[in-house]
Amino acid sequence: MKIFTVVLSLVFVAMPTLAAQVLIVADEFPAMQELARQLKEQEGWESRIVKQTEMPTDLKTFRAVVVYIHGKLLPEPEKAMVNYTHEGGKLVALHHSISSGKRTNALWFEFLGVELPKGEVTQGGYQWTEGVTLDIVNLATNHFVTTHKVRYSASGQFVSPGTAARELPLFTLHDSEVYLNHKLAGERTLLLGLRYKDAKTGREWHQEHAGWIRRSGRGVIYYLMPGHSIRDFQEQAYSRIVINAIVHQPATP
Template sequence: MIAWIEVAVAADRVLIVADEFLAMEYLADQCRTLENLEARLVPQNRLPADLSSHRAVVVYIHRGLDTNAEQAFIRYTRAGGRLVVLHHSISSAKRKNPDWFPFLGIELPQGDVNQGGYKWIEPATIQIVNLAPDHFITTNKVQWPTRVPYRRENAGSEENLPGMVLEGSEAYLNHTFAGSRTLLLGLRYQDPETGRVWMQDRAGWIRRAGQGWIVYFQPGHSIRDFQQPAYTRLILNAILYRP
């Protein structure tokens, strides 16, 4: 009985690793309130020696990613863990990490944004759409608040997809994939100066890594993004999902 209780507790344990804490305190509270998950928040220089007892590890690191944390996340995931990577955990500050982007299967090309170069824009009003209407992560208890006109990359016609609008957020353009994954979310962003509309199928995805899984969500610029119930529910679903 004692062993069973220990396993059950471990299955409900979530570690949130961050260098900005207000939004993550809110997310931790939502984990506890909505799904009765034991959520612990730590900076990256105070990681537990062993991450394997956690059902999921959520990464929300804006500035530099410490090498020790980078390697701990990679080992944990490849050994069977669930790594939920949020917002600026994929950003230009991580280019100096030798293994992070290859592990995630992501490239941030240099150069002009109109020629495929990576660019971040903030503040920005962004629209996020559901590209996977049959997937647990994008459907379980998710109440999409609006419909968004969206044309999938390499597709002909525009659709009105379930989505959400996040104001005062941040747009990331031209994330480039290296390797396969399942697409979950798309980004629609209109440049207020030029009027150009960007629609990219890169705002959320799930990917196998060794014996574990990586889930990425692009929103998360501030606590306001997480206060959109549909977005917080997506993150909770990523933690709960059983492939």
């Protein structure tokens, strides 16, 4: 019995710890802990959550890097994530990865192909508003990211620029945050739109930048706008879309 116990103990000691397949770089953690839990539960993928000051020097070992940074994006992590993507990596940028605080970064907005114009929102200026209810609309009804295991709770009319209204699948987020007037430059695949009614003015906004995919070098960037708090990631449709972006295998360009 003693010999068996010793052998069994050695077996458990020798078992390697599963390496993380996904690196999550964050400065707010409950939402990312929820995402990591769901990714493990639904796909069996392990995640490692770190602050940007704790990023490993070599990102090539990760199948995807998720960035969820609300505050200042430091120059060295910025360069590391840009280089990782250019060299063939998959970067999943969430929510405030595009925010006014990133305007001063040397590489970030050009890398993402986005601009946040200044000025009045009614004249095309960027604006964020929190504590709102908004609909997230599926613009790519045949795409893996927006459809695989995703259950939409409703459908509704969505108007893209220059087109007639379409009836599209959607889900609703409550007590969330909306970003208006992202200006996109360069080719990309649009995945998600937003539909938001301003409670003060009564204006209803329909915009197409709530989710997209963009090539960069030999790699690919996924951007998904929702993610204001853990509550957004507890919405099944949205958490599944984020997971789909992480596990998606894009076609070779």
